[in-house]
Amino acid sequence: MELCDKSILMLRQMLDQKEISSVELTTYYLDRIKEFDHQIESYITVCEEEALKRAALADQRIAKGESKSLTGIPISIKDNLCLEGVRTTCGSKMLENFIPPYHATAAQKLLAEDAVILGKVSMDEFAMGGSTQTSYYKKTKNPYDMTRVPGGSSGGSAASVAAKLAAASLGSDTGGSIRQPASFCGVTGMKPTYGAVSRYGLVAFASSFDQIGPLAHSAKDCASILNTIAGHDIHDGTSAKHKIDFEAKLGNPIKGLKLALPKEFFGDGIDSQVKEAVLKAAAEYEKMGAELIEVSMPSLKYAIAAYYLIASAEASSNLARYDGIKFGYCTPHAKTYEERITRTRKEGFGEEVKRRILLGTYALSSGYYDAYYKKALYIQDKIKAEYRSIFESCDAMITPTAPTPAYKIGEIEGDPVKMYLADICTVTVNIAGLPAISTTCGYDNDGMPIGMSVVGKAFDDAAVIQVADAFETNFKTQNPRL
Numbered sequence: 001m002e003l004c005d006k007s008i009l010m011l012r013q014m015l016d017q018k019e020i021s022s023v024e025l026t027t028y029y030l031d032r033i034k035e036f037d038h039q040i041e042s043y044i045t046v047c048e049e050e051a052l053k054r055a056a057l058a059d060q061r062i063a064k065g066e067s068k069s070l071t072g073i074p075i076s077i078k079d080n081l082c083l084e085g086v087r088t089t090c091g092s093k094m095l096e097n098f099i100p101p102y103h104a105t106a107a108q109k110l111l112a113e114d115a116v117i118l119g120k121v122s123m124d125e126f127a128m129g130g131s132t133q134t135s136y137y138k139k140t141k142n143p144y145d146m147t148r149v150p151g152g153s154s155g156g157s158a159a160s161v162a163a164k165l166a167a168a169s170l171g172s173d174t175g176g177s178i179r180q181p182a183s184f185c186g187v188t189g190m191k192p193t194y195g196a197v198s199r200y201g202l203v204a205f206a207s208s209f210d211q212i213g214p215l216a217h218s219a220k221d222c223a224s225i226l227n228t229i230a231g232h233d234i235h236d237g238t239s240a241k242h243k244i245d246f247e248a249k250l251g252n253p254i255k256g257l258k259l260a261l262p263k264e265f266f267g268d269g270i271d272s273q274v275k276e277a278v279l280k281a282a283a284e285y286e287k288m289g290a291e292l293i294e295v296s297m298p299s300l301k302y303a304i305a306a307y308y309l310i311a312s313a314e315a316s317s318n319l320a321r322y323d324g325i326k327f328g329y330c331t332p333h334a335k336t337y338e339e340r341i342t343r344t345r346k347e348g349f350g351e352e353v354k355r356r357i358l359l360g361t362y363a364l365s366s367g368y369y370d371a372y373y374k375k376a377l378y379i380q381d382k383i384k385a386e387y388r389s390i391f392e393s394c395d396a397m398i399t400p401t402a403p404t405p406a407y408k409i410g411e412i413e414g415d416p417v418k419m420y421l422a423d424i425c426t427v428t429v430n431i432a433g434l435p436a437i438s439t440t441c442g443y444d445n446d447g448m449p450i451g452m453s454v455v456g457k458a459f460d461d462a463a464v465i466q467v468a469d470a471f472e473t474n475f476k477t478q479n480p481r482l
Contacts, residue, residue, distance in 0.1 A: 003028055004164035005479075008073055008221040011167060015062055015072045022062065022072030026055035026116050029074045033118070033165050036482060039146060041138040042160040044079050045087055046119040058114040069224045070115040076166035078157050079120040080127055081212070082201040083107050090203050091125045091135035091153075094322050094329045094348035104201020105236070106170060106212045106229040113228055118166055121156030125350045126319065127174055127205040129153050130422050132181070133413050134352045141409070142185060143480035144448055148406040149413075151181030157215045158185035162480055168216035168225055172202055174209045175307055176401075176426025179438035182215055183401035183451020186440045186477065188468065189215040190222045193459050194433035195240030197226070198233030204318040206311035207238070209430040219437060219468035223247045226461070242459045249466035255289025257467070260394040264300040265425060271404045277442030277450040278400045281471055285398070288470060295390050295397075299382045300428065304420055306379035307427040308356075309363050309372055315353075316360030322348065355416065384432045391457045396467050400425050401438040401451030425453065435461040437468045440477055447478065 003025070006014070014020050030048055037043050051074070058072035077083065080090045082100035089095045103111065110117065122138035124131065132140040132155025140155045142148040143163040150159040154171030158181035161169050171178040173191035182189025190213045197212045204210060214225035223246040230246070233239040261282060266275050286292050324330035324344030331347050334340035349357070363372040390397065402425055412418040429436040434455055441452035452471070456464035 004032065007218055008070070008167055008216065008224050011073055012069060016067055022055040022058040022116060023052060025072065026051050026074050026118070029118055029166060036163055037165055040141050040143055040159050040163050040165065042121050042140050042156040042163065042165060043076070043119045044089060044091070044122050044137045044156070047086060047117060051116050051118050054111070054114065054116045058116060061114050068113040068228070070110060070113045070228050072114065072116060074116045074118050074167050075110060076118050076121045076157060076160045076169040077107060078123050078154055078169070078171045080123060080172055080203040081107050081170060082203070083117065083120065086120065088120065088203070089137060090127070091123045091137060092349065092353070093136045096329060098328055100201070102201065105198035105233050107201065109229045121160050121169060123156055124153035124352070126203070126353050127153040127172055127177055128315070128352050128356050130180060130419055131413055132156060133409060134350055136350060142406050143482055144186060145406070145446070145481070147408055148448070149184065149409055151184035151406065153177040154215065155181045158182050158187055158189065161185070161187045161215050161217065163482060168214055168221055170212060170229070171215050173211050173213055173430065174205050174311060175423050175430050178213045178215060179426050179436060179451065179453055180402050180423070182438040183449065184406035186449030186480065187215055187217060188219055188222055188437065188439045188472070189213065190226065190437040190465070191429060191435065192226055192230065192461050193240070193435045195238050196230045196242070196244055196459070196461065198231070198236040198239045200233055200235040206314040207318065208314060209311055218472055219439060219465045220250060222437065223250060223465045244459060244461050246461055246465055249462040250469055252466050253289065254285060254467065254470045257290045257396065258293055258394045259285055259290050259467070260293050260295045260390050260397040262295050262297045262300070262397060262399060264297050265399040269403050269421070269424065270400055273444045274400050274402070274404060274450050278398065278452045281441035281452050282398050284471060284474070293394055295394065297386050297428070299379060299386055300424070302379045303383060303428050303431065304424055306376040307423070307431055308359065308420055309376035310380065312356040312360030313363050313373055314360065315356050316364060319353070319357055380431050383428050387432045387434060396463055397455040399453045399455065401453045402426070405444045405448035405450055429455055434458055435464045437464050439468045439472055441471065441475065443478060
């Protein structure tokens with residue numbers, strides 16, 4: 001097994017037993033980035049000098065016998081997480097030269113353990129997209145097939161892990177932006193319960209949906225990262241006070257668990273190979289002693305409309321701060337105050353961001369608020385109620401992560417309707433604020449990964465990881481064709 005194929009737990013043991021130093025491990029990943037990332041285009045900014053300094057500090061900590069779970073582990077982070085002194089672009093021209101004066105809480109917690117941040121990875125602009133092709137900087141490729149998208153918006157995170165250019169990564173998930181690219185790139189990605197991880201220092205898209213989470217090679221690795229970055233934060237008013245041990249149920253038997261299969265998630269629009277792989281995985285759970293229960297989520301047909309109305313409305317408010325005055329890009333062509341704001345936004349934002357701002361502003365405008373936004377909130381309540389009803393009798397839910405495997409670059413990006421419908425399997429989790437993890441459960445006829453999602457009750461993230469890990473234990477993954 002090559003060094004880059006090892007789990008965080010394996011790397012931890014090697015570091016603590018002095019089989020390798022963090023400086024050597026970090027150099028190994030930096031060399032892989034230099035060798036392969038010109039093909040993948042996952043990194044916007046590589047922090048080589050700072051990473052090696054951090055690795056040296058990690059080695060000092062290890063030498064004292066004071067290492068923590070992520071000490072010396074090389075990790076990439078999505079470019080919407082602030083890192084003090086390091087350019088944070090959100091994949092947008094608008095923030096081309098923005099250098100934050102502070103760390104995001106999640107990044108600060110990594111650094112507090114002397115984890116090594118290799119750099120900032122690409123993403124759809126302001127996390128708006130499902131392909132990482134709306135990035136102003138790097139339009140990331142899928143390591144399994146570089147003619148295909150890696151998913152989005154955390155496509156740079158997923159691709160950097162799949163291509164073994166980082167041991168793990170942090171992404172953000174607003175409507176599936178961790179889980180869908182994890183599915184497309186054949187890695188494991190988790191969106192924890194809303195509020196479990198502080199959003200402080202995460203550049204906002206839709207504040208009531210956004211959540212930071214890990215992408216890694218296994219559910220165990222995701223649990224280890226979450227135990228480091230989760231916890232209440234006084235800087236984030238939506239931060240929850242629940243304490244979660246994400247590793248608490250790892251290794252517990254699946255026998256006796258009741259797993260829901262919502263019939264709407266296996267209906268029209270789901271690729272036949274995806275459906276077959278996920279149902280085959282569900283059958284494996286049944287062999288382990290779990291009980292499969294068919295359930296219904298009738299509100300699923302309204303989920304995309306409700307999600308995009310609420311998310312775009314919040315985006316309209318959050319992105320109003322980019323006016324060319326306080327920070328970020330400022331047009332050099334304006335003569336008046338009004339022209340400065342108008343031209344700055346026209347020149348600084350990409351087409352998808354403009355589309356969502358317009359949609360959100362329209363939905364919140366006088367005369368349309370009741371007709372659109374208010375009805376979307378009603379659907380949100382219905383979806384939450386349906387999940388509550390299902391979890392009264394079930395321990396977790398199994399669904400496809402995406403309707404299809406990764407599609408070809410340029411195949412649907414020009415069609416907003418198709419792009420938005422591709423989120424159908426993931427958005428309800430964000431709407432309800434629940435935890436969910438995506439893990440690879442099979443491959444299609446072209447060798448592309450297929451993702452299965454495990455959804456759980458709020459703050460029962462440990463059960464979600466338990467169920468995913470039980471499947472991963474006996475599933476053989478395939479490496480990308482780099």
